[in-house]
Amino acid sequence: MKISVLPKQPNWIVSYFRVGRLLYGALLLFIIESWVYGVQLKKAIYLEATGWIVFWALFFLFSFVHIYLVIMDGWSRYQNYKRAKDQFFIHGFREKIALHYIGSKCQRMAAETAAEELGIKEDVQNYYRECGVKWYHYIPYFMIKEPFFLFKKIFWSRTFLEDAYEPKFDYQAMFKSQTA
Helix, strand or coil: CCCCCCCCCCCHHHHHHHHCHHHHHHHHHHHHHHHHHHHHHHHHHHHCCHHHHHHHHHHHHHHHHHHHHHHHHHHHHHHHHHHHHHHHHHHCCCHHHHHHCCCCHHHHHHHHHHHHHHCCHHHHHHHHHHCCCCCCCCCCHHHHHCCCHHHCHHHHHHHCCCCCCCCCCCHHHHHHHHHC
């Protein structure tokens, strides 16, 4: 089924935040955590408590690094969204396209957001359900299958360093022209 009539298209900023809504919730938590750990680290430094300095420094670094990682993951998922939207628009719903984005909750959200903006979200969600995807499947499947994923180049490139994707269509203009 090809897309013949476009639903109203949201602004790109709305799409950006809808795609990464879980990530941006986590981003807020990591910012708060970093602040809390930073305050505790300052106290430990003031008290010259070496053990606590190391303890709070490790926690602070963990949270602070995650701020960057979540931002990059959100950007990468937005690239997935733009690519999926073009693919669904050109070919309509295809299992092969949806399958490409099944690996993680964030990738599925990118594909579902793209599909929703094209009026085919139900098809994508039904396919994911048929594949056994549950609403609580938040941990990416590759993390379960490959415990050493952190040492794989594909993990870093596909999760945080997705190439910029330039959409092939101006969906806002197309929607406006079909309603004019």
